[in-house]
Amino acid sequence: MQYQFKFEKILSIKEREKDEAFNIYNQSVKRFETAAEKLYELLKKKEDLEAYQSSRLVNGLAVQEIRHHQHFIHQLEKTIEHYQQIVINARSHMNFQQEKFLEKNVEVKKYEKIKEKDLSNYAENVRLLEGRQMDDISIQHFMNRGN
Template sequence: MGYQFKFEKIMAVKEREKNEALSTYNTSVKRFEEVAEKLYDLLKKKEDLESYQSMKLVSGLAVQEIRHHQHFIDNLQKSIEQYQQMVQNARNHMLFQQEKLMQKNIEVKKYEKMKEKGLHEFLEEIKHIEARQMDDISIQHFVHRGS
């Protein structure tokens, strides 16, 4: 006679939901990292271009080239602002998925605790049954020996 947890099927569903939430969370983390890395690259490119332009201004730079650099920097700034918004959205999505994952983990832990408690009670009940059987056997031995 083995222990059968009465909520085994529900626990399996909750475990599957937790695994799906983990997969979704990992995907959102990867997306956040990709967008953040692209933002970093754009910021670095802008910084390098501004540094280059400052260095060139010291040695002399044509007005047309200054305009060209400024136009390019303005476009970079627009891209940076767009990516900053994308990073914020990705971060929010990632945090939302993290919260869902934590809730699923809590649900699974509750069922694991219930299963653990049920198993403990089952084992205690078996010990009591065995103890009663041993008592019965001892009494029968005593009765048969006495006759």
Template sequence: MTYQYKFARVLALKEREKDEALFTYQDAVKKFEEVAEKLYELLRKKEDLEAFQSAELKNGLSIVEIRHHQQFIGNLEKTINHYQKMVINARNRMNLFQEKLMEKNIEVKKFEKIREKDFEHFLNSLKTIENKQMDDISIQLYMNRGS
């Protein structure tokens, strides 16, 4: 008598769903990191540009150069704002997929727990059957010896 888990297909399906959720989550994390890295680079670039402009102002800059720097910084700030929104969206997406992954993990664990309990029940049934067979054999041996 071999053990056959009645929800084996369901468990396999849930594990596949969990793997897909993990892949999606990892992809979302990767995209979040890429966008966050780009935002960091832009912020760093703005900081360096402002430091450069401050140093140049001490040495003396023409109005045209000051306007040029201010326009460049303004465009950079627009880009930074855009990337900040992208980072927020990427973070929200990543958190959503993390929650889905956690739900899939819980579902798989539930079916694994059911399988463990079902297997224990199967082993107990086998033991009961074996004990009954041993009792039957003992009775038959006693009856045959007594005759």
């Protein structure tokens, strides 16, 4: 008699769902990291440009060049605001996917726990059945020896 878990198909479906949720979560983490890196690069670029402009102001700078730098910094700030929003959205999406993955993981753990308990009950029943069979064999052997 071989052990067969009655919820094996459900467990395999739940494991597949968990794997899919994990893959989606990993993709959302990568999107978040990409957006955060781009935001960091833009902030660094702005900081470097402001430092360059400050160093140039010490030596003197044409008004037209100052306007050009200010316009560029203004455009850069708009881009930074846009990427900040992208990072916020990517973070919230990543957190949502993490929650979904954790829920799927908990479901799989529940079915694995059920399977573990069911298997131990099955093993106990097999052990008791074998014990009874051994007792029956011993009684028959004793009865046959007595005759």
